[in-house]
Amino acid sequence: MGKKSRRPRQKNAKQAIYKPDPDVIKLVDQLLKVCIEATRQEPPKTPKEQWDDFVEIRKLLDELEAKQAEADDGFEARPARCDCVDAFLDWLTQNGAEARDVTFGEFPGRGFGVKAIKSIKKHEIFFSIPYSLMITTLSMKDSLLGSLVQKDRLLRSVPSIGLSLHLLVERWNPDSFWQPYIDMLPESYTIPLYYTVDEVRMLQGSTAYLDALNQNRMIARQYAYLHQMMYSHRDAREVVLSQKPFNYADFRWAVGSVMTRQNNLPVPDGDGFAIGLIPGWDMCNHANGVITTDYKDDEKALKCYAVDDFEADSEVTTFYGTRTNAEFLLNQGFVYERNQHDRMKLKLGVSKNDPLYALKAQLLTRLDIPTSAAFYLYNALTPFTAQLMAFLRAFCMTYDELKAKLEGSDEDLQVLLNPRGVVSRECETKALDFIQTRCTLLLKQYKTSLSEDEAQSIHPDASPLTREIVKFLYGEKSLLSQVIAFTQTQKAFLQSHYLTSSSNSASTEDANPDAGSSQAEAKTDVDTQAP
Numbered sequence: 001m002g003k004k005s006r007r008p009r010q011k012n013a014k015q016a017i018y019k020p021d022p023d024v025i026k027l028v029d030q031l032l033k034v035c036i037e038a039t040r041q042e043p044p045k046t047p048k049e050q051w052d053d054f055v056e057i058r059k060l061l062d063e064l065e066a067k068q069a070e071a072d073d074g075f076e077a078r079p080a081r082c083d084c085v086d087a088f089l090d091w092l093t094q095n096g097a098e099a100r101d102v103t104f105g106e107f108p109g110r111g112f113g114v115k116a117i118k119s120i121k122k123h124e125i126f127f128s129i130p131y132s133l134m135i136t137t138l139s140m141k142d143s144l145l146g147s148l149v150q151k152d153r154l155l156r157s158v159p160s161i162g163l164s165l166h167l168l169v170e171r172w173n174p175d176s177f178w179q180p181y182i183d184m185l186p187e188s189y190t191i192p193l194y195y196t197v198d199e200v201r202m203l204q205g206s207t208a209y210l211d212a213l214n215q216n217r218m219i220a221r222q223y224a225y226l227h228q229m230m231y232s233h234r235d236a237r238e239v240v241l242s243q244k245p246f247n248y249a250d251f252r253w254a255v256g257s258v259m260t261r262q263n264n265l266p267v268p269d270g271d272g273f274a275i276g277l278i279p280g281w282d283m284c285n286h287a288n289g290v291i292t293t294d295y296k297d298d299e300k301a302l303k304c305y306a307v308d309d310f311e312a313d314s315e316v317t318t319f320y321g322t323r324t325n326a327e328f329l330l331n332q333g334f335v336y337e338r339n340q341h342d343r344m345k346l347k348l349g350v351s352k353n354d355p356l357y358a359l360k361a362q363l364l365t366r367l368d369i370p371t372s373a374a375f376y377l378y379n380a381l382t383p384f385t386a387q388l389m390a391f392l393r394a395f396c397m398t399y400d401e402l403k404a405k406l407e408g409s410d411e412d413l414q415v416l417l418n419p420r421g422v423v424s425r426e427c428e429t430k431a432l433d434f435i436q437t438r439c440t441l442l443l444k445q446y447k448t449s450l451s452e453d454e455a456q457s458i459h460p461d462a463s464p465l466t467r468e469i470v471k472f473l474y475g476e477k478s479l480l481s482q483v484i485a486f487t488q489t490q491k492a493f494l495q496s497h498y499l500t501s502s503s504n505s506a507s508t509e510d511a512n513p514d515a516g517s518s519q520a521e522a523k524t525d526v527d528t529q530a531p
Helices: 022-038 047-070 081-094 137-141 146-151 153-157 159-172 197-202 209-230 234-240 248-261 325-331 357-366 386-396 399-407 410-417 425-445 450-457 464-497
Strands: 008-010 075-077 102-107 111-116 125-130 263-266 273-277 293-296 301-305 343-349 372-378
Touching: 022 047, 022 209, 047 197, 047 209, 047 248, 081 102, 137 146, 137 159, 137 273, 146 153, 146 234, 153 159, 153 209, 159 209, 159 234, 159 248, 159 273, 197 209, 197 464, 209 234, 209 248, 209 325, 248 273, 325 464, 343 386, 343 464, 357 386, 357 399, 357 410, 372 386, 372 464, 386 410, 386 425, 399 410, 425 464, 450 464
Parallel strands: none
Antiparallel strands: 008 075, 102 111, 125 301, 263 273, 293 301, 343 372
């Protein structure tokens, strides 16, 4: 998803190398210094320190953008995306692609997408895109950037940044082969790189919060590094700076384009994978389903099959994969409310100071579960995975219960992975108490309540980006609330069905089929703290 306003395009590309502005150089040097300090590993930064770093970085970026915008004139407006559709379709067809019974257009609340011209049946091919049309890390190596990529450590080690620079150089080139495709790309995006400070603050308490700070910090550092390299490396100056100054706004656009659209692609006639942008196909929006895209090596083309039946004039969608809404928000800039694969990460670990640590670690090892790991809560009838349930049961066991399980058979241990397998009423209650308490604490970390989110989502002055953030926050809080309700129901069941305490009081056959588990005292490490 991206905004549809269009930035200006240069009227006549200057052939002379753009010289650096001393004030810009000073700001970039300061930015790089702050970013390097912000990414230190030891001692680890607290959430409050990470927030303070982000605010300082954003302040420097705002100053930098304002200074760079002063000199960024002499450009003409680019056409609106809807006015570029015919030229783009012609370009696809002329270069061996097939767009069968589809075109491109706007969809209310969904942005730009793929539209069926007439009905398309499930499993019918509607896109065939030759590899030669894709902008990839392979085409990057064959471009003017090729020698620069081979020499530079960052561009070699982070292919997505190299691909972003490749796209940016092609955008600046009025004679680029890919210009009809680039004209179809959004001018800005709804990923956290485009958030205001207040919009990032809204994420405090959520699972996306620290990742949003990291995204801003890392891209700012990469830009500062590349900016210094551009003006000190002869090859970089001649390739990149012959068209336009290397501004942060342009780099952010290129990174946003790649981040929201990149896909792994097999290397034709070779081993391994490249990453790339797939013109046309990458304009499909997401919906629930299954992966229906395949690469035909013999044809050197990507084929996309309809995931469902699509009527004429309806939107044709694809399935992006089993991603969480946090991943969608961070990497694609949207939230899918009907996401069947949404889940919430919870990091748990057994403290080495626990007097029963050795026994618990031994039991978890036999279950192939780490003593410290990330687990997930799901928006489902039973919100806990088998691994999470087993982890929490193992943690909450007494010494006698641990010894009994360790002395038993592997089959006995498997009961811990079963929703029906209750070790004892006390153990199960402790586990459920922990999850309930933990979810309650997590809810308190958010800056707003569910009712406040509902009110903000329908507020007439709320921006589309704000509404998307609120939608995400509402989904996380609803999941946590549902988990709390589930634990309460399970505890009531335990009280009525397990009247005595015994490690053998529950069997696989007679326990509640929806029984979940949690832990009571496990050390937690959940990346949701807000300053």
